[in-house]
Amino acid sequence: MSLLDPQAVYALWLRDVKRFxxxxxxxxxxxxxxxxxxxxxxxxxxxxxxPGIPAGVEYIQYLVPGIVGFTMLFGASFGGATxxxxxxxxxxxxxxxxGFRVANPLLLPVVAVVLLLLAVTFVGFGVALASQFSDTxxxxxxxxxxxxxxxxxSGALFPLSELPAVAQYLGRVNPLTYGVDALRGALxxxxxxxxxxxxxxxxxSAAVMVAVxxxxxxxxxxx
Amino acid sequence: xxxxxTTGLSKRYGETVAVDDLSVTVESxxxxxxxxxxxxxxxxxxxxxxxxxTPTDGEATVNGYDIRSERDAVRDSIGVVFQExxxxxxxTAAENLAFHARxxxxxxxxxxxxxxxxxDLVELADVADDPVGEYSGxxxxxxxxxxxxxxxxxxxxxxxxxxxLDAQTRRATWRYIERMNDERGVTVVLTxxxxxxxxxxxxxxxxxxxxxxxALDTPTTLKAQQGGDMLELGLEGDVVTLTAxxxxxxxxxxxTATDAGVQVALAGDRTRVPDVVRLAxxxxxxxxxxxxxxxxxxxxxxxxTGNTIAEAAAEGKQ
Numbered sequence: 221m222s223l224l225d226p227q228a229v230y231a232l233w234l235r236d237v238k239r240f241x242x243x244x245x246x247x248x249x250x251x252x253x254x255x256x257x258x259x260x261x262x263x264x265x266x267x268x269x270x271p272g273i274p275a276g277v278e279y280i281q282y283l284v285p286g287i288v289g290f291t292m293l294f295g296a297s298f299g300g301a302t303x304x305x306x307x308x309x310x311x312x313x314x315x316x317x318x319g320f321r322v323a324n325p326l327l328l329p330v331v332a333v334v335l336l337l338l339a340v341t342f343v344g345f346g347v348a349l350a351s352q353f354s355d356t357x358x359x360x361x362x363x364x365x366x367x368x369x370x371x372x373x374s375g376a377l378f379p380l381s382e383l384p385a386v387a388q389y390l391g392r393v394n395p396l397t398y399g400v401d402a403l404r405g406a407l408x409x410x411x412x413x414x415x416x417x418x419x420x421x422x423x424x425s426a427a428v429m430v431a432v433x434x435x436x437x438x439x440x441x442x443x
Numbered sequence: 444x445x446x447x448x449t450t451g452l453s454k455r456y457g458e459t460v461a462v463d464d465l466s467v468t469v470e471s472x473x474x475x476x477x478x479x480x481x482x483x484x485x486x487x488x489x490x491x492x493x494x495x496x497t498p499t500d501g502e503a504t505v506n507g508y509d510i511r512s513e514r515d516a517v518r519d520s521i522g523v524v525f526q527e528x529x530x531x532x533x534x535t536a537a538e539n540l541a542f543h544a545r546x547x548x549x550x551x552x553x554x555x556x557x558x559x560x561x562x563d564l565v566e567l568a569d570v571a572d573d574p575v576g577e578y579s580g581x582x583x584x585x586x587x588x589x590x591x592x593x594x595x596x597x598x599x600x601x602x603x604x605x606x607x608l609d610a611q612t613r614r615a616t617w618r619y620i621e622r623m624n625d626e627r628g629v630t631v632v633l634t635x636x637x638x639x640x641x642x643x644x645x646x647x648x649x650x651x652x653x654x655x656x657x658a659l660d661t662p663t664t665l666k667a668q669q670g671g672d673m674l675e676l677g678l679e680g681d682v683v684t685l686t687a688x689x690x691x692x693x694x695x696x697x698x699t700a701t702d703a704g705v706q707v708a709l710a711g712d713r714t715r716v717p718d719v720v721r722l723a724x725x726x727x728x729x730x731x732x733x734x735x736x737x738x739x740x741x742x743x744x745x746x747x748t749g750n751t752i753a754e755a756a757a758e759g760k761q
Binding site: 225227228230231232234235238239242243 | 531533534538541542545546548574
């Protein structure tokens, strides 16, 4: 039995997908948070001009990549990569009737790669955290305390440039920052860092998180 | 070849010794039971043999593989059913088995064949396509046993296989365990704190207390070591004379007076009851009540530890 066995990976994937599609209430439940952010912030701040957002970029355009990134973080830490990808895509689709427009459809494959790297990163993150907890309740509680700071320190809702210096540094080591920025670069055409740098940073974080997750999980002893 | 061999195996958590310098051998093809109260170290031992935790001291091999240096080989050659159920409730029985079969790298043909066979073995073929969430506790346990066998392991570990099941389901589960041991020749190592279960299922039983094996033999031998049956007699009449006559009889170990009559420890078994009745008749003593106590594994545990299993479990929790 090996983790690199493609059949084993397929088995895990198949199980993940089947479980996801058979629990419609969970599918709806996991989308509630992102959709609330999307609808309330997107409409409430629709005419707001936030410092740090490039001129000509509407807030809804700025927000959607952030919420898709958040969905990936939430979905992958708790569940699996595939379910997170489905959830992220659903948020993206729901955003279109809210006024979201894709700047350059040719970059959609890049979006797919970014989503995949985010999913892998946060699955590794979820596994690493889960390995430290023997009960699911403690895990659930802690992940909320970690997930929201990661979300707020990623530039998903507002530019990090307005935050205190410490928070800005934390944002720069946050994988989600690069994920959200890459999604903005590919979907909206406005990003803080070059797209290639974002993707590179994500690739590194995905590799690191998976390695850390696997290492910690391998050390788990059942009592 | 022995299925399992441990030498001086120990596991300590800080000051607590869960498994203490344990050396046991499990033979291929046997049903080996570990009987003891909760907290005796049974699950810890299974955890080490399944390579889920590392021993503090000592050595062990499972199917000839070292549990420290050949973890993957050990894992490939064993099946495990844990105390806590670990099935995917959203998936059907067949899908649960298919998932495990794929994890073990079985081909499509092997998968189809073994899933069919195993669902037949545990009599779940009719409900193979129902989600496991709709199953009863007994059905889930059976499915877990089937899953433990999907990759045809040589040893199957069952940690408290009938915990929380009602009496009828428990007996049915015993039947499945016996059947797969007979039909597949798989070595079964199970833990239990149910006396009857160890007595009924196991070829050999290790009685475990405080991380130590305090006795290890066939249930019959263990019980025989406790001597013969015990008779509890209610008597009216000349009890003193009867007591004297019983004490002179070779098949009586001892006679103790009780409130209502006497307690007779037999050297043999309960086939001596008619002889006791005849002796009483000859002495002119009326027997008002007869109760026969056969030695059970509970008696064995009590004799070895001075506690019943329930008392030992209560102590362990303090």
